[in-house]
Amino acid sequence: MGTFLGHVVPGTFFIGFALWWIYSIFRRYFIANKFHHNGIEGYRNTISYPCHVNSRSVNIEGYLKVICTTIGIIGETATAFEDGHWAHLGNGQHITMFAFFGISGVVDLIAMKKDKVLPANSGYAVGFLAFAAEGFLFYNHLHGRTHMDVQVHMMLFCAIVGCAVSAVFEAYLKNSVIAALSRAYFTLLQGTWFYQVGFILYPPFSFLGKWNEDSHEQMMIVTMIYTWHAAFHIALIICAGFWVKFRVDKLTDADEEYSFWAEDSAPLYKKLSNMDNQWIGQYKDSIEDEPSVSRRNEKFKSEIIDSDLEAP
Template identity: 50%
Template sequence: MGSFQGHLLPGSLFLVFGVWWAYNIFFRYFLSLRGGGSGGGGGGKNWRRRYRSTSTFGSRCCPKIPIEGILKVVVTAIGITGEFVTAFKNGKFTHLGNAQHMTMYFFFGLNGVMDVATRYRLPLPPDVDYASAVLAFLAEGTLFFYHLHGRTHMDIQVHMMLFYLIACCAISAMAEMCRKASVWPALCRAFFTLYQGTWFIQVGFLLYPPLGMARWDEEDHSQMMIVTMIFCWHAGVIFVCMALLARLVHLRVKCMSESSAYENLHDLQGMTRMDPEQVRRMISDESEVEDGV
């Protein structure tokens, strides 16, 4: 990763996964709210409780294939291969930094394997996909924390900021594993993954500026203060972008036909397929039972 391209690749991957997670979390949440609002009364409340987070999300075009898990395995395998090939000098494995990067890729690849295994319901402990994600973030954070010896002050600063974001990703994934019925831990996971992605790319521009860009003085205190402001601006921009994405997803769900909305809701929750009239009848029955109680 000691190059601009080395920071651009993982940053882009975190960006892609962050956007994908944010979109699907909002889509599932607003679908659940729409189902909750259709019946009114107690039935609506019961439908709201049907929102449930998952560590990965399926694709509408290939619903039976764990796209996320397979993508993680393929990308990390490519990353490990690239780091291994470039680690040799005069026939000897001399670049220990590459070995650390290979270790990081391995844990995210392991998370991909667990995602695939969970999708195909192999006999594994519950939430092993979440646990492997937490483990991957913890391993990444540990490697970055002890990756700073002999670096310049700005280099240490930007990587410590990255370490904080990685820790937030791990905490968010752990909270989501424990609170799947709440949308907030899931949104935090998406937010900090996006944040990590944009900051990875920003670090590439700061430490390894592409041709034609001026280099930063990595020992200048005033420039380090500017870096701190840039770090905060990233948070604000990502928050605004996620708010706009939420609005767009809400409009999409709001404009969906009733049959399409219920079909998507059933698919997301793994429920038996019912037509809209059956769903309305079920919600009405739930309301009458609760009123009788």
């Protein structure tokens, strides 16, 4: 990653995933509020968010993780050799980081299968390990660097820690939209800061000039820029929330497209019939058995059907 392109590529990866998560989280939250019989209490987090293609849920995130990390591993391996010998040990650390996120993608794809072969929260556990490994590698990747080089990478390390901690909280707070948005927020911060580090350490254009990496004044400017990134992302998430809510408010009916998938539960929402615009379905938590969930769903179903019959 010791080039401008080496920082842009992973930055684009994290930005793309973060923006998709932000959109999907808000979309699920507002649809639950509008269509689920429990309102926003019907919202539930998942480690990844599928795309709906021809009435099928496709975990595009898992495929992208596997494909992108495989390309990254091949690229880092190809550029690590000089004269037939492994000459760049840093590439080995990058390959290790890519491998962890690739494993996360594989787990996402396995968890998508109907026959549940993985325990609940496996995706969150592996996602946490991927961020933790990334942070550990970056923390021990700074020996012999300039002061500013160490500074910008430690700021990146802080964002990575935020991603890992948010993943843990999200796994335990499945109904908290704030926990889910926190993971997306720190991932977005990590992605844009990758770009910023590339511009600071490896400016791609001559007119940008070279930073004095030992200047205390310029290091103070870098600190301000980091906080600007953090503030901008908060504003971006708020604007995204208003935009997604506007789109959901225009919906007059929710079809099977909005039957969300979760790695540790049945489809989150089930539409009863075309006569109403309500969604029925309860989460299969570990503290409840299948019969109790079914009985409660039947109770909700009978209540809605009775109300339809009583309507003039």
